[in-house]
Amino acid sequence: DIQMTQSPATLSASVGDRVTITCRASQSISNLLAWYQYKPGKAPKLLIYKTSSLDTGVPSRFSGSGSGTEFTLTISSLQPDDFATYYCHQYDTYDFSFGPGTKVDLK
C-alpha cells in the first residue's frame, strides 16, 4: 500500500500569510492526487484534483503542484475561512489513501 505523509502536522498562521503544506507518497504516483479541506461537523470539501486542477468554485488563492512522490498545496493569502484541516489523497493506486492531515490554526 502507498503511505501518505504530510508536513507540518500543525501550522500556525495569520490572515494574509502564504501557507504551504507538503504531502509525500511512499512510492511514485501519477497525477491522481487531491487536496481536501475539512471542518468539524461538515463533509470534506474537494479543493484540488489531478495535482493542480482547481475544483469548481474554489478560490484561486488555492493552488497545487508536484509530481512523483512530493506534492504541495499552497494558499497564497490565508483568509479567515481557511482555518481548517487539510488532507492530501492519492487515488492512483489501490488501496487509495489519505495523508494524516495538517491543521491550520490561528497564530
Added chain:
Amino acid sequence: QVQLVQSGAELKKPGASVKVSCKASGFTFNTYAITWVRLAPGEGLEWMGRISVYNGDTKYAQKFHGRVTISTDTSTSTAYMELRSLRSDDTAAYFCARDARAIFGVAPDVWGQGTTVTVSS
C-alpha cells in the same frame, strides 16, 4: 441540485452490523462511482472502498476486506455500505462521495452529510 443524502445516525452493539444508505439526486447516478470514507474521533480520513455504479465493480481497502460490502440499487439511485462484526473502534462518521475518477480523473467531489455510527455495549 447535485446531492447525496445519507441515512441517520446509528447506535450498535459490538458484533452487530450496520448498513448506511446514500441517496443520489441531480446527476446521472449510473455514470459515476461511489466512494466510502470514514472519520473516527481523533483520527484522519480513511478510505474504505468504492463501487463503479455502471458495472458494479467493487474495490475494498484491505483493512476492511471481509467485513464491508458496498452495493447500489440503480432503480432508486442509492448506494449502501454494510459493515459487519462491529467493534468499538468502528465508531466514526461515515461518508459517501461521488467519484468521477474513471471519467474525468476527478477525485470524490460531492459528499454526503455523513452518518455517525456509534458502537457501544
